[in-house]
Amino acid sequence: MFYYLCTMASDKRTHILSTAQKLFQEKGLGMVTMEDVARAAGMGKSSLYYYFKSKEEIFDAVLETEISEIILETMKRMSSRSGLLEKLMAFAAVKFEMARKRKSLYRAMEAGMDAVALSRYNELKKGVHLRYLEKEKVILQQLLIQAAGDRSIKTLHPKELDQAVMMFLSALRGMNREITLFGSAEQADELLPAFCRLFQRGLQ
Amino acid sequence: MFYYLCTMASDKRTHILSTAQKLFQEKGLGMVTMEDVARAAGMGKSSLYYYFKSKEEIFDAVLETEISEIILETMKRMSSRSGLLEKLMAFAAVKFEMARKRKSLYRAMEAGMDAVALSRYNELKKGVHLRYLEKEKVILQQLLIQAAGDRSIKTLHPKELDQAVMMFLSALRGMNREITLFGSAEQADELLPAFCRLFQRGLQ
DNA sequence: ATTTCGACCGAATTTGGTTTTTGGTCGAAT
DNA sequence: ATTCGACCAAAAACCAAATTCGGTCGAAAT
Numbered sequence: 001m002f003y004y005l006c007t008m009a010s011d012k013r014t015h016i017l018s019t020a021q022k023l024f025q026e027k028g029l030g031m032v033t034m035e036d037v038a039r040a041a042g043m044g045k046s047s048l049y050y051y052f053k054s055k056e057e058i059f060d061a062v063l064e065t066e067i068s069e070i071i072l073e074t075m076k077r078m079s080s081r082s083g084l085l086e087k088l089m090a091f092a093a094v095k096f097e098m099a100r101k102r103k104s105l106y107r108a109m110e111a112g113m114d115a116v117a118l119s120r121y122n123e124l125k126k127g128v129h130l131r132y133l134e135k136e137k138v139i140l141q142q143l144l145i146q147a148a149g150d151r152s153i154k155t156l157h158p159k160e161l162d163q164a165v166m167m168f169l170s171a172l173r174g175m176n177r178e179i180t181l182f183g184s185a186e187q188a189d190e191l192l193p194a195f196c197r198l199f200q201r202g203l204q
Numbered sequence: 205m206f207y208y209l210c211t212m213a214s215d216k217r218t219h220i221l222s223t224a225q226k227l228f229q230e231k232g233l234g235m236v237t238m239e240d241v242a243r244a245a246g247m248g249k250s251s252l253y254y255y256f257k258s259k260e261e262i263f264d265a266v267l268e269t270e271i272s273e274i275i276l277e278t279m280k281r282m283s284s285r286s287g288l289l290e291k292l293m294a295f296a297a298v299k300f301e302m303a304r305k306r307k308s309l310y311r312a313m314e315a316g317m318d319a320v321a322l323s324r325y326n327e328l329k330k331g332v333h334l335r336y337l338e339k340e341k342v343i344l345q346q347l348l349i350q351a352a353g354d355r356s357i358k359t360l361h362p363k364e365l366d367q368a369v370m371m372f373l374s375a376l377r378g379m380n381r382e383i384t385l386f387g388s389a390e391q392a393d394e395l396l397p398a399f400c401r402l403f404q405r406g407l408q
Numbered sequence: 409a410t411t412t413c414g415a416c417c418g419a420a421t422t423t424g425g426t427t428t429t430t431g432g433t434c435g436a437a438t
Numbered sequence: 439a440t441t442c443g444a445c446c447a448a449a450a451a452c453c454a455a456a457t458t459c460g461g462t463c464g465a466a467a468t
Contacts, residue, residue, distance in 0.1 A: 033460080034460060044412065045413085045460090046415095046463090050410090055459095130386065133386075163394065163398050167402065170378040170379040171378050173382065174374040174377045174379065175378065177381075182337075195371050198371065198402075237429080237430060237431080238430070238431060247441075249431090250432090250442050
């Protein structure tokens with residue numbers, strides 16, 4: 001009795017989630033059925049619907065935890081550095097590593113998805129991307145505001161601040177993309193810091 | 205007799221090419237058959253193979269001419285501006301406009317392609333992208349070298365030059381991407397110039 | 409009251425076999 | 439040198455039947 005009282009709903013939820021995450025990573029989203037998830041989690045299919053409204057909700061939640069992990073890692077690494085430039089570089093480095101990891105993850109996930117499922121999935125990814133972007137924005141805004149306070153860079157109006165953040169983020173994304181498509185990891189080690197330096201100088 | 209001597213092979217080639225281009229843009233690559241191209245060009249299907257080795261070669265050539273057009277437009281617009289910043293902005297503006305246009309073009313082209321055809325087509329696009337990138341690089345390299353000569357920016361070592369060009373290009377690409385996905389055209393009108401300014405200041 | 413699950417449903421997907429289409433070849437005609 | 443009709447193999451489109459899968463519901467278990 002006491003035992004059961006302790007296994008709260010949220011525990012089961014996270015258990016299902018981590019199980020699903022493992023399966024998605026192994027076989028791709030398109031290849032994992034609710035039946036699979038249920039079996040792997042040690043319950044019947046119907047039971048899943050007691051904890052989640054739909055398959056999409058599960059997948060969404062999995063992506064959400066992955067985002068949180070990345071954001072957490074980013075903040076951790078940045079906090080161990082000091083100075084604007086160092087922190088920018090740390091940010092860029094984590095972002096690059098994570099982009100690499102997640103690329104193979106996504107590729108695996110997309111395996112075995114038809115065109116319809118893929119477009120639906122892309123909608124989902126777009127939503128996730130937006131939420132992720134928002135969190136990244138906040139981190140960078142704080143960083144730049146602090147740097148302006150330290151006189152490391154010039155003072156930025158709210159609009160300028162927003163633009164600067166947007167520039168930095170989308171530029172990084174673009175560079176990551178180009179590098180993973182055509183370049184090498186060593187190239188990233190030079191290009192990303194160089195860009196951070198340029199970015200900082202541009203804001204002085 | 206004389207008439208026939210004047211209609212050189214290259215004329216027919218370009219005629220076929222422009223016909224194919226029109227059809228591709230109208231119906232999408234996947235929906236245009238060699239028969240269609242031949243009919244539209246006023247000849248039998250077999251005759252196409254006298255001028256081109258394969259359908260892919262035709263498509264490749266079409267993409268190539270499109271790239272040339274964009275590059276030409278870019279150079280034209282840049283030449284009507286003076287000063288590094290102005291030229292950078294012109295470059296960015298053309299790139300953004302063209303990215304918009306070509307996006308709908310690509311989307312149309314991809315219509316009616318199965319997964320296999322799509323992956324083959326993506327390989328092709330990747331190759332085109334690389335060739336395009338090379339031409340863009342040359343333009344920007346020249347621009348930056350000239351700017352360094354004018355003392356508009358600091359002198360750049362070959363490696364730095366390459367990095368700067370790469371940064372600028374992939375950053376632009378990333379910003380275009382982000383804007384077309386989530387932003388507005390007005391946002392581009394502010395963000396792109398702002399980035400050009402930052403880029404220039406970063407190189408001073 | 410909370411949690412689990414078997415039975416069930418409709419929509420979507422796979423399957424397997426057939427017919428059509430399509431990129432590409434070849435030899436004859438011009 | 440250029441064009442084209444006839445032809446081929448492979449890919450794609452098609453289609454009906456069988457199957458799978460996400461999701462629901464009410465009854466049972468705890």
